[in-house]
Amino acid sequence: MNLLKRYILPRLIQYFIVIFIGITIVFLAPRFIPLDPVISVINRITAYGAQYMDPEALEKLTETLKELYGLKGSIFEQYIKFWKRLFRGDFGPSLTIFPTPVISIIKNSLPWTAGLLIIAALLSWSIGNILGGLAGYFSNKKWAKVLSVIAMVIYPIPYYIMALILIILFAYVFPIFPIVGGYSIGINPSFSFIFSLIKHAFLPALALVIVGIGWWFLSMRSLTSTITSEDYVVYAETMGIPKNKVLFQYVMKNSMLPQITNLALQIGGIFSGSLVTEYVFSYPGIGQVLYMAINNGDFNLLMGIVTFSILGIATAALLIDLLYPLFDPRVRYR
Amino acid sequence: MFVILKDLFKYDKRFAFGFSVILILLFLSILSFFSPYNPVLWSLVPKNLPPSLKHILGTNSMGQDIFWNITHAIKNSILLGSLTAVISITIGTFVGLVAGYRGGSVDRALMSINDSFIVLPSLPILILLSTMLKERLTIAVIAVILSLFSWPWGGRQVRAIVLSLREREFTYTAFFSGMGTLKTVLKEHLPFVIPWVMANFINTILWAIGMETTLAIFGLSSLETPTIGTTIYWANQYQALLRGIWWWILTPVIIAVFLFLSLYLLSVSISEFLDPRTRLQRMRMEEVST
Amino acid sequence: MSILKVENLKAYYIATLYGIKRSVRAVDNVSLDIEENEIFGIAGESGCGKSTLLKVIVGLIKPPLSLIGGMVLYNSGKDYISPFLLSLEEFNKIRWSFISYIPQGSMNVLNPTRKINRTFWDVIKTHGSEEEKKNLKTITEEHIKALGLPLEVLNSYPHQLSGGMRQRVTMALATILKPKIIVADEPTTALDVVVQRGVLQLLERIQEIYQNTLIIVTHDMAVHANIAHRIAIMYAGKIVEVGKTRDIFKNPKHPYTKYLINSLPKIGDKSIRESAPGAPPSLLNPPSGCRFHPRCPKVMDICKLEVPKLAEIDSGHSVACFLFTKEVEEV
Numbered sequence: 001m002n003l004l005k006r007y008i009l010p011r012l013i014q015y016f017i018v019i020f021i022g023i024t025i026v027f028l029a030p031r032f033i034p035l036d037p038v039i040s041v042i043n044r045i046t047a048y049g050a051q052y053m054d055p056e057a058l059e060k061l062t063e064t065l066k067e068l069y070g071l072k073g074s075i076f077e078q079y080i081k082f083w084k085r086l087f088r089g090d091f092g093p094s095l096t097i098f099p100t101p102v103i104s105i106i107k108n109s110l111p112w113t114a115g116l117l118i119i120a121a122l123l124s125w126s127i128g129n130i131l132g133g134l135a136g137y138f139s140n141k142k143w144a145k146v147l148s149v150i151a152m153v154i155y156p157i158p159y160y161i162m163a164l165i166l167i168i169l170f171a172y173v174f175p176i177f178p179i180v181g182g183y184s185i186g187i188n189p190s191f192s193f194i195f196s197l198i199k200h201a202f203l204p205a206l207a208l209v210i211v212g213i214g215w216w217f218l219s220m221r222s223l224t225s226t227i228t229s230e231d232y233v234v235y236a237e238t239m240g241i242p243k244n245k246v247l248f249q250y251v252m253k254n255s256m257l258p259q260i261t262n263l264a265l266q267i268g269g270i271f272s273g274s275l276v277t278e279y280v281f282s283y284p285g286i287g288q289v290l291y292m293a294i295n296n297g298d299f300n301l302l303m304g305i306v307t308f309s310i311l312g313i314a315t316a317a318l319l320i321d322l323l324y325p326l327f328d329p330r331v332r333y334r
Numbered sequence: 335m336f337v338i339l340k341d342l343f344k345y346d347k348r349f350a351f352g353f354s355v356i357l358i359l360l361f362l363s364i365l366s367f368f369s370p371y372n373p374v375l376w377s378l379v380p381k382n383l384p385p386s387l388k389h390i391l392g393t394n395s396m397g398q399d400i401f402w403n404i405t406h407a408i409k410n411s412i413l414l415g416s417l418t419a420v421i422s423i424t425i426g427t428f429v430g431l432v433a434g435y436r437g438g439s440v441d442r443a444l445m446s447i448n449d450s451f452i453v454l455p456s457l458p459i460l461i462l463l464s465t466m467l468k469e470r471l472t473i474a475v476i477a478v479i480l481s482l483f484s485w486p487w488g489g490r491q492v493r494a495i496v497l498s499l500r501e502r503e504f505t506y507t508a509f510f511s512g513m514g515t516l517k518t519v520l521k522e523h524l525p526f527v528i529p530w531v532m533a534n535f536i537n538t539i540l541w542a543i544g545m546e547t548t549l550a551i552f553g554l555s556s557l558e559t560p561t562i563g564t565t566i567y568w569a570n571q572y573q574a575l576l577r578g579i580w581w582w583i584l585t586p587v588i589i590a591v592f593l594f595l596s597l598y599l600l601s602v603s604i605s606e607f608l609d610p611r612t613r614l615q616r617m618r619m620e621e622v623s624t
Numbered sequence: 625m626s627i628l629k630v631e632n633l634k635a636y637y638i639a640t641l642y643g644i645k646r647s648v649r650a651v652d653n654v655s656l657d658i659e660e661n662e663i664f665g666i667a668g669e670s671g672c673g674k675s676t677l678l679k680v681i682v683g684l685i686k687p688p689l690s691l692i693g694g695m696v697l698y699n700s701g702k703d704y705i706s707p708f709l710l711s712l713e714e715f716n717k718i719r720w721s722f723i724s725y726i727p728q729g730s731m732n733v734l735n736p737t738r739k740i741n742r743t744f745w746d747v748i749k750t751h752g753s754e755e756e757k758k759n760l761k762t763i764t765e766e767h768i769k770a771l772g773l774p775l776e777v778l779n780s781y782p783h784q785l786s787g788g789m790r791q792r793v794t795m796a797l798a799t800i801l802k803p804k805i806i807v808a809d810e811p812t813t814a815l816d817v818v819v820q821r822g823v824l825q826l827l828e829r830i831q832e833i834y835q836n837t838l839i840i841v842t843h844d845m846a847v848h849a850n851i852a853h854r855i856a857i858m859y860a861g862k863i864v865e866v867g868k869t870r871d872i873f874k875n876p877k878h879p880y881t882k883y884l885i886n887s888l889p890k891i892g893d894k895s896i897r898e899s900a901p902g903a904p905p906s907l908l909n910p911p912s913g914c915r916f917h918p919r920c921p922k923v924m925d926i927c928k929l930e931v932p933k934l935a936e937i938d939s940g941h942s943v944a945c946f947l948f949t950k951e952v953e954e955v
């Protein structure tokens with residue numbers, strides 16, 4: 001009961017605030033920008049491929065766009081309407097792949113991104129935290145210092161630059177992996193399909209994991225060295241409790257806790273990273289679709305992706321936060 | 335101040351490295367003012383020349399000298415980062431000071447907005463905004479939209495500092511001597527906050543340059559202005575890597591890595607220097623030496 | 625026969641920061657003899673090096689603290705062994721089963737994410753005999769019962785207990801394997817008076833049940849008066865007086881001890897208590913000669929030049945002051 005009131009409820013409220021703010025930004029974006037988005041979209045479409053569209057469809061499109069960007073009725077009505085459509089998952093048709101609904105394009109590419117994101121996040125989180133914890137606990141050891149220097153060099157590199165470096169390395173220096181695509185075309189969905197998938201997802205995931213490990217390593221190392229000087233760790237050592245037990249049960253168990261919260265905060269950043277790496281490696285996830293949407297001025301698709309990202313990331317962060325009490329008895333029993 | 339920098343430089347290798355690299359990069363960016371070529375114009379030199387004495391980093395497929403171009407790029411990227419940092423730190427400091435100082439429901443409201451911006455996925459929203467502004471993107475406009483997502487980290491930090499400062503006596507003294515809220519904040523708290531703002535400033539520059547680079551690859555930057563991001567964008571557009579014009583793509587990538595690394599090392603060593611624990615040790619040490 | 629000997633012990637904190645090396649001479653030439661079954665108190669103002677002395681006694685020396693010289697010897701029954709000379713493995717064997725330590729601020733020494741009984745089991749698994757390991761649950765429960773603590777604490781997390789209860793749990797933890805020597809650093813500080821009494825009673829009770837030696841550090845002279853058999857007075861890293869509690873309180877010799885005793889409130893006495901004038905000295909740069917000389921009302925010329933040696937002036941009563949001895953300590 002207490003847990004619900006003190007922990008869960010504030011987080012649920014925060015969740016709705018995040019979504020409210022995010023969606024409101026998406027709603028306001030086209031209205032506060034001095035260009036008329038409808039006209040600019042129509043212009044772009046006519047420039048790209050007007051021959052595919054009859055006047056009736058154009059009319060319909062203008063209507064949809066007007067509705068979507070909130071150009072009908074008072075701003076408040078538009079806002080309400082915007083939310084209603086959102087609840088129905090209705091983002092209108094994609095302008096690039098007209099008239100496929102935006103929602104189904106997103107549905108197709110979402111699993112790819114989700115898979116890449118989850119695997120990369122879990123891998124980098126666990127490897128980074130374990131290595132960082134070890135390096136923080138044994139901070140005087142030579143290998144710990146070497147690892148720290150490596151992490152320090154890797155961490156500040158943006159995902160995009162890391163992806164480029166990997167491409168340069170693997171495509172030209174050691175050409176083992178294909179640098180584009182989700183799977184080789186023409187392979188039956190079977191064992192070899194999965195193998196091909198892993199092979200293609202390997203480089204994008206690697207870019208994410210390398211940069212991610214840098215971040216988790218450094219934050220875990222500093223957390224761990226703080227925890228190592230906490231009274232209860234010093235005392236456990238004084239008691240002569242074996243080093244392994246001290247490390248895992250006394251140090252890591254406690255320094256992992258803030259890292260769970262940090263995962264909730266960082267998940268948006270990791271997602272941003274995966275969008276970029278997907279694009280760089282032409283991996284068929286949201287990042288790819290996003291690039292297509294930007295290039296073709298496909299505002300419906302763009303809005304859909306942004307909205308989905310906000311919902312998805314906020315929900316993921318909430319879920320991680322809600323799992324937290326399972327690991328921290330101080331929150332569980334108050 | 336100078337003594338501190340000297341000490342840091344002498345005893346902290348990370349600071350020494352970061353500081354030296356930044357100086358070199360700043361020097362390069364100053365060099366851009368003496369550039370013989372206008373960075374916006376194309377076909378000024380023969381295309382696709384590998385590095386040579388005449389063009390020390392070669393030339394690109396647009397007929398530009400890569401060395402002189404990159405000096406402009408460094409200048410513009412640092413400018414963009416600094417501008418973002420100024421804007422977002424102004425916002426963050428203001429929000430943090432108000433939240434920390436007013437407390438109560440004002441604090442709660444501001445912090446929950448603050449945290450929302452931390453959780454929200456910044457890249458997709460920034461992409462949305464910059465796509466809509468595509469034709470009008472300039473360094474200044476990019477700095478403004480980037481600030482939307484870079485103020486909250488500073489905001490939280492400043493608030494935390496204010497909360498710890500509030501406990502101190504002088505706030506009450508100031509309060510009882512009838513100083514207004516704003517005046518108290520400016521006069522009493524700001525001097526303590528400024529060193530932290532510095533570390534945050536560097537971090538924001540780091541983040542902003544990285545984000546601009548990322549947006550640029552989607553073509554969402556001020557593409558006519560050379561920045562580290564747009565340089566990579568054009569190199570990719572002309573498939574520099576596939577065509578073996580490695581000096582075109584490698585130059586901005588290496589510059590970027592050094593820029594990010596040195597900024598990061600500077601911020602780490604400054605925040606370590608500001609850490610209350612080491613600060614205390616230093617104070618004791620000064621006792622000895624006097 | 626003494627169970628613990630400290631001989632000419634020197635331990636300094638040495639740190640280098642941004643190129644300047646400094647050392648804090650927290651324990652500077654300290655010698656002590658502690659008897660079996662006694663409660664030995666160590667008193668002195670904040671920062672004089674009490675905790676550091678205890679840490680060295682229990683063999684807890686890690687940077688920035690470093691051992692400069694001297695020896696600590698434990699009487700193992702057959703012969704004297706030194707924690708400094710043992711391998712980590714050998715040292716682990718005697719920790720907790722021979723000597724155990726309750727650190728300062730011991731309310732925070734329990735792992736916040738571990739149930740209390742787990743920590744007890746960790747200790748038994750580390751230091752207990754095969755027999756004890758087999759019965760770790762019952763041993764823990766019996767011990768808690770014997771000390772009069774509620775059994776529920778075992779199934780709790782630290783944050784669920786009050787500060788005083790956590791303090792008591794730590795004491796139980798330190799005594800689970802019935803060590804010969806218990807070393808307690810400020811066990812009552814930061815607790816309110818009622819809780820303080822409970823904690824002291826628990827300590828006395830433990831000493832009564834297990835008949836072991838208790839070394840207790842506190843700057844609170846009233847606590848010493850209540851429970852210690854003998855007291856050592858520490859000033860600026862050195863022991864300045866050692867004696868039976870009675871002698872120290874009734875007949876203090878060292879000018880600093882007199883201040884300490886005089887600062888104690890006495891029933892019915894309304895006169896203003898005087899404490900030592902001036903501030904405690906810096907251990908980075910301690911005063912020359914007798915370290916108390918800048919504050920001493922009876923300072924003589926020699927006090928500024930030479931260091932007085934701790935010398936026995938009565939049976940079992942030693943003082944380091946030129947008013948009572950001419951012996952000089954070699955540096």
Ligand SMILES: Nc1ncnc2c1ncn2[C@@H]1O[C@H](COP(=O)(O)OP(=O)(O)OP(=O)(O)O)[C@@H](O)[C@H]1O
Pocket residue numbers: 637648650668669670671672673674675676677688689728843907
């Ligand atoms: N880690 C450290 N690094 C440097 N100096 C230290 C360190 N720990 C303690 N000191 C210094 O050593 C001296 C002795 O400290 P110690 O903790 O032993 O004093 P104490 O008598 O236990 O004081 P208190 O009553 O406050 O606990 C003090 O001057 C203190 O400033």
Ligand code: SF4
Pocket residue numbers: 878879880914915916917920921922923924927932944945946947
């Ligand atoms: S030795 Fe001298 S200074 Fe020291 S306590 Fe005795 S009289 Fe005072």
Ligand SMILES: [Mg+2]
Pocket residue numbers: 674675676728809810
């Ligand atoms: Mg102490």
